[in-house]
Amino acid sequence: MMTCKQVHKALAKGDYRDLPRLQRWGLLMHVSMCFVCRAYNREIMLFQDAARAFREHEEELGSQTRLSEEARERFRAAIRTAQK
Numbered sequence: 594m595m596t597c598k599q600v601h602k603a604l605a606k607g608d609y610r611d612l613p614r615l616q617r618w619g620l621l622m623h624v625s626m627c628f629v630c631r632a633y634n635r636e637i638m639l640f641q642d643a644a645r646a647f648r649e650h651e652e653e654l655g656s657q658t659r660l661s662e663e664a665r666e667r668f669r670a671a672i673r674t675a676q677k
């Protein structure tokens with residue numbers, strides 16, 4: 594079973610869906626059972642899910658829904674800060 598620290602490190606590296614299947618399964622099991630991770634790391638996973646869904650549908654949404662480069666940089670900075 595992964596520890597809270599291992600879960601956090603794995604989430605900080607990037608999208609948890611890109612992890613190897615066994616590691617992703619361990620992460621999901623840990624987060625489903627650990628009250629600490631449910632409160633903190635689950636939010637990171639939800640953010641990653643939302644970002645992935647947005648990327649997948651960005652083209653369908655058209656150019657009017659695209660973020661400005663300034664807004665994109667603010668998001669990148671917020672993500673970097675959250676991953677520290």
Ligand SMILES: [Zn+2]
Nearest residue numbers: 597627629630
């Ligand atoms: Zn935990």
